[in-house]
Amino acid sequence: MNVQESLALPRARDTIGRITPYVPGKSIEEVAAEYGVRDVVKLASNENPLGPSPRALEAVRNGAGEIFRYPDGASGELIALLAERLDVPQDHLVVGNGSDEVIKLLAEAYLEPGDEVIYADPTFSEYAYVARLMGAAEIPVPLDGEWVHDLEAMLSKVTDRTKLVFICNPNNPTGTIVSHERLERFLAALPPQAIMVCDEAYVEYVDDASFPDSLGWVREGKPVVVLRTFSKVYGLAGLRIGYGIAPPYLIENIRRVKEPFNVNRLAQAAACEALRDEEHVGRSVRLNAEERERLRQRLETLGCTVTPSQANFLWVDLGRDCRPVLEALLQRGVIIRGGDAFGQPHHVRITIGKKDENDKLLRNLEQVLL
Ligand SMILES: Cc1ncc(COP(=O)(O)O)c(C=O)c1O
Secondary structure: OOHHHHHOOOOOOHHHHHOOOOOOOOOHHHHHHHHOOOOOEEEOOOOOOOOOOHHHHHHHHHHHHHOOOOOOOOOHHHHHHHHHHHOOOHHHEEEEOOHHHHHHHHHHHHOOOOOEEEEEEOOOOHHHHHHHHOOOEEEEEEOOOOOOOOHHHHHHOOOOOEEEEEEEOOOOOOOOOOOHHHHHHHHHHOOOOOEEEEEOOOHHHOOOOOOOOHHHHHHOOOOEEEEEEOOOOOOOHHHOOEEEEOOHHHHHHHHHHOOOOOOOHHHHHHHHHHHHOHHHHHHHHHHHHHHHHHHHHHHHHOOOEEEOOOOOEEEEEOOOOHHHHHHHHHHOOEEEEEHHHHOOOOEEEEEOOOHHHHHHHHHHHHHHHO
16 A cells, blocks of 8 residues: 555554554464364463352353343442452442453543553553553553562652552562552552552462552552452453452542443353352462462472462573473473563463463473473
8 A cells, every 4th residue: 555545544543553462372272273282281371270160150151041131230249249248338349341441441531641650560561551542651660680569669750640550469470469568658659649550360369468458548548449350260261350449539430431331241140159159269279379389399490490479370580582482382282471572581471270281381391491
């Protein structure tokens, strides 16, 4: 197409040209077809290897006949359950089509062009994406030498245009956490126009007692949004459902920009049952804790450096370019996430799987590395 023709095309917003679409890792089906391998193991997207609660699956089956009806736009049953479970009033909650959507709604409600969004580097890519989408300035701040949020450096970037500050806790892809004490001091130092967003997608896996009680800050009415999801320990990533908890003065505005029926009825029904099945959550967390430690030790005997993790994945320094390693693993039917996606090509992020899945990874990684 020549320039003349392209000038005649409808013009997208300037900021859209700067957005690079998210590139997900390969799916099990793609790897099986492309490499001709069977029994592909996927340890790349931090999903629950045990899958969802059987009660959630039953709710989906039971609800299937009703899909011709619009869902409850207010996600009322789920919000009532969450309010009770989390000890917050119902007007402190918003449910989204994944916590991804809640992040986007928050950005749509609060970001003006020129506002500033601060987040760590590396961290979850959605924060930079929504900043760019809204024409806000992206302010990434490198993690410290231990792959932990450098709150002092983040604070030094705060200005009177700072609107959102994202703290991914535990951080994706490193699995590291920020303690209550440090984050409380950080929150107190933020200017009044800034909102601190605690993305706690992996909170259920945390066993470090210094982890923040971020809901306490929400109950006190501080400008804090806590994000949680049903995609990780609850095993419902494919249904897309997550939520935000914040004081009503923030929730009101987030609810204002959401689509009327943003969360489908099967997701709502499954989430309610997943929440009720505490035994399944407990089993999933125990498996993760055991396998996280075993995998860490075994990876270290292979010469890797593993960052202590509070999540369901490990941030692993291979000491060499990860890309040939990723390719060799794909040929053997194992999918993990390359650190190159996070600007760290010597690292990989490995989701903790079931014991046999982790064993398959270890066997193959040993062949590839040694
Ligand atoms: C830190 C973090 N936040 C949010 C999400 C998105 O979760 P959801 O599936 O609820 O959109 C992810 C998914 O990987 C994540 O790692």
